[in-house]
Amino acid sequence: MTNDILRFATAGSVDDGKSTLIGRLLYDSKSIFEDQLDSVERTSRSRGEEQTNLALLTDGLRAEREQGITIDVAYRYFATPRRTFIIADTPGHIQYTRNMVTGASTADLAVILVDARKGLQEQSRRHAFLATLLQVPHLVVAVNKMDLVDYSQERFEEIRAEFTDFAAKLDVTDLAFIPISALHGDNVVERSMEMAWYEGTSLLHHLENVHIASDRNLIDARFPVQYVVRPHKADDPDLHDYRGYAGQMAGGVLRRGDEVVHLPSGISSRVARIVTADGDLDEAFSPQSVTVLLEDDIDISRGDMICRPNNRPREARDLQAMVCWMAESRTLTPRSKLLLKHTTRTTKVMVKDLLYRLDVNTLSRDEHPAELALNEIGRVALKSAQPLFVDEYKRNRTTGGFILVDEGTNTTVAAGMVLDAD
Structure with a gap:
């Protein structure tokens, strides 16, 4: 069992059901509080809707609700025993391309929603391209509203073939297709009995099991220095000469004893210690935040880089x-x-x-x-x-x-x- 973090972004055309899908994930995975659900149920009834509108769980701003669209990037969090998830719900309108770029910039995976009735739209193509431009390693095409096309396998296969042809023009490393109904929960958390012809997994199962460890750059050790730590405690002689370099690992692995080089000076040294608030580590890897101490006294300041001598940016x-x-x-x-x-x-x-x-x-x-x-x-x-x-x-x-x-x-x-x- 793992407990790592998967960051994923949802995107697609307006009214393709992104907010409903996220609401369904939160609801079916039991990741919402009772008072939140009560509030959504009351709002749904006041709007004359026949059933609970799960999209209201993510459309948090009043202006967004009044317009019926998602405008900004809304971040949501939920967890299962296997993984923790950070979701970026991005808007569909072309004038919010910048929001899509923001939401997908740190994503491990992108879920592109396609309305089964409408098929591949301009926004679907645009968001798929942006996801690949941003080097999002995994892409899932969720063909939504399958209930409105009688759960047709033929319609699903048509959309899959069309998107596959388009994806041939893009730099796609991992592409999956899942037929769903976010409104009714088909193939979102549990497999749907309505689509027995579909032999794949549910969306949540895919999110829980997609392999992301190899997506991390574990080769190029990169440590941008954010802050120079110089504590001043006269009563602690061990800290008189303490000089640590705090920052977040931006790639690769640094281990105690590794030979490193400082940029821009080009001066070499070795890692003496790797310090955290919880004690010293033998190694640090992306995206850990640590303080690195070197064996030699080098003039290092914010914005400088520590890396390996034979593997430099x-x-x-x-x-x-x-x-x-x-x-x-x-x-x-x-x-x-x-x-x-x-x-x-x-x-x-x-x-x-x-x-x-x-x-x-x-x-x-x-x-x-x-x-x-x-x-x-x-x-x-x-x-x-x-x-x-x-x-x-x-x-x-x-x-x-x-x-x-x-x-x-x-x-x-x-x-x-x-x-x-x-």
């Missing part, structure tokens, strides 16, 4: 990256100046060029556009004022990802994925 000032523009008040244009936050380092960057803008519905490219506007995605060339220690995003989503910030307002205006670096 690229040290680069020039980046090519895919970015999703998230700002409403301004556009991204050549010569734009912004702040770039990458792991624990923040530096100024300038946009050297907009190489192309991508149509996420057709996957066609608009070469050298004048700008990127809200929710648009494109490939850009950036020039950094300071060196960055990066990996390609497809190799390491932490050291290959970054955000862009408006220096004047301190608001996040874009999310980026490193494609190449010099």
Whole structure:
């Protein structure tokens, strides 16, 4: 029995049943309180609905309920004896592409809902593409509302064939199809008697058993330094020379005694201790937060990187990256100046060029556009004022990802994925 964490995002067209599906998972897995259920039942009755509307468990904002759609990314948590789950419920509208990017950026798996009556829609294709662009390793196509097509195997197979053809254009590593009815609970937590022709597992069983350990980058040891720990206790001589480097492992494994190198200085040392609030560890791995002590006294500060001597990230000032523009008040244009936050380092960057803008519905490219506007995605060339220690995003989503910030307002205006670096 395991007790690890699976982060997954749900996406799809408007009214495909994302909120109902999550509500069903919470309800059938007994992960809601009685007062929550009572509140939802009362609200459902006051709206004249014949049965409990489980979507209300996730559509928490009054404005969302009044419009009948999910707008923001709603995070929900539940657990089974086998796993703990963190769900990002993302909106379906095209104008909320940025929300989908936010929700899927840390996901291990994405559930794309498809209405069995409507089949594959523009939003379904867009969200599937975004999930693969963000290197989400596992994709589940949940064909919902099967009860409205009489649980037809033929209809399910049509949608599976259509999506499989589309997925051939994408970088999909693991793809599964599950026919469900979120409203009635068919194949959500328990196998459905209405679809005896389906030989696969329920959605929850799939979520509990999908293998994610190998998705972690356990090769490239990456430790971005967030804070230098220098306690000052005159009555404790053991702490007089204490210098620890606190941060979160961004990849690989560090063990006590390992030879490491500090970037940007290039000075080598060895790991003397790995410290946590619960005591010392023999090793640390992603995404643990630890304090690392080295055998040698090196001038290390926030934003620096500790890694292995023969396995280093690229040290680069020039980046090519895919970015999703998230700002409403301004556009991204050549010569734009912004702040770039990458792991624990923040530096100024300038946009050297907009190489192309991508149509996420057709996957066609608009070469050298004048700008990127809200929710648009494109490939850009950036020039950094300071060196960055990066990996390609497809190799390491932490050291290959970054955000862009408006220096004047301190608001996040874009999310980026490193494609190449010099």
